[in-house]
Amino acid sequence: MTTEIITTTSDIDVVNAFEKLMEYKISSLPVVEEDKLIGIITATDVGHNLILDKYELGTSVEEIMITSVVTISPEDTLEKAINVMKEGGSSSGILNQLPVVEDEKLVGIISDGDIIQVIF
Amino acid sequence: MTTEIITTTSDIDVVNAFEKLMEYKISSLPVVEEDKLIGIITATDVGHNLILDKYELGTSVEEIMITSVVTISPEDTLEKAINVMKEGGSSSGILNQLPVVEDEKLVGIISDGDIIQVIF
Numbered sequence: 001m002t003t004e005i006i007t008t009t010s011d012i013d014v015v016n017a018f019e020k021l022m023e024y025k026i027s028s029l030p031v032v033e034e035d036k037l038i039g040i041i042t043a044t045d046v047g048h049n050l051i052l053d054k055y056e057l058g059t060s061v062e063e064i065m066i067t068s069v070v071t072i073s074p075e076d077t078l079e080k081a082i083n084v085m086k087e088g089g090s091s092s093g094i095l096n097q098l099p100v101v102e103d104e105k106l107v108g109i110i111s112d113g114d115i116i117q118v119i120f
Numbered sequence: 121m122t123t124e125i126i127t128t129t130s131d132i133d134v135v136n137a138f139e140k141l142m143e144y145k146i147s148s149l150p151v152v153e154e155d156k157l158i159g160i161i162t163a164t165d166v167g168h169n170l171i172l173d174k175y176e177l178g179t180s181v182e183e184i185m186i187t188s189v190v191t192i193s194p195e196d197t198l199e200k201a202i203n204v205m206k207e208g209g210s211s212s213g214i215l216n217q218l219p220v221v222e223d224e225k226l227v228g229i230i231s232d233g234d235i236i237q238v239i240f
Binding site for chain 2 (some may be wrong): 006019021022025027036043044045047048050051052079082084085086089092093094096112113114115116117120
């Protein structure tokens with residue numbers, strides 16, 4: 001997993017959060033409050049809604065973040081991670097990013113690409 | 121592989137191409153000329169450069185697309201696809217999308233998520 005995680009707080013504007021996603025070339029941005037994971041936003045969803053003008057001006061991350069975040073624990077197996085990614089996904093595909101949480105604190109993030117890189 | 125592929129021509133403005141990527145929630149956009157694959161752009165790279173103001177106003181897809189596109193053939197094995205994704209990747213990870221080409225024509229696209237979904 002990646003342990004140097006770029007995060008955001010919930011009070012910033014979605015436009016700024018999207019800029020952060022693009023600047024760091026990341027596909028999801030965990031939302032934290034004192035190291036605790038309280039939500040997540042994805043570049044795909046935020047970009048889609050911004051382009052289609054679906055947010056009112058001044059919308060904050062808090063208003064649009066996913067709060068029921070699918071996570072795994074550092075002790076979980078890769079097999080478990082894959083299953084969670086498949087179950088948490090939609091018809092358009094699996095979850096591409098999975099935050100790793102220990103005692104409610106965000107300690108890492110793992111992507112589908114990371115898994116392919118390790119397994120094969 | 122996905123066979124309903126959203127593509128672009130090379131003459132459109134990068135801003136419009138980025139809007140298309142966001143609208144359809146896709147991470148790469150193959151550039152075609154009469155069904156032939158001539159390039160590819162990624163949401164990650166285009167979004168990054170747009171946000172950091174790295175393109176001049178009116179820049180077209182042709183000017184910034186990757187022309188040496190890493191592809192596979194429909195007859196290739198998944199193992200081959202994975203190896204190509206790993207070899208074509210960078211330090212930040214594997215290639216997430218691989219266009220499938222037959223007789224120079226774009227016939228599909230496969231993602232790392234697709235592979236995980238099929239293999240496990």
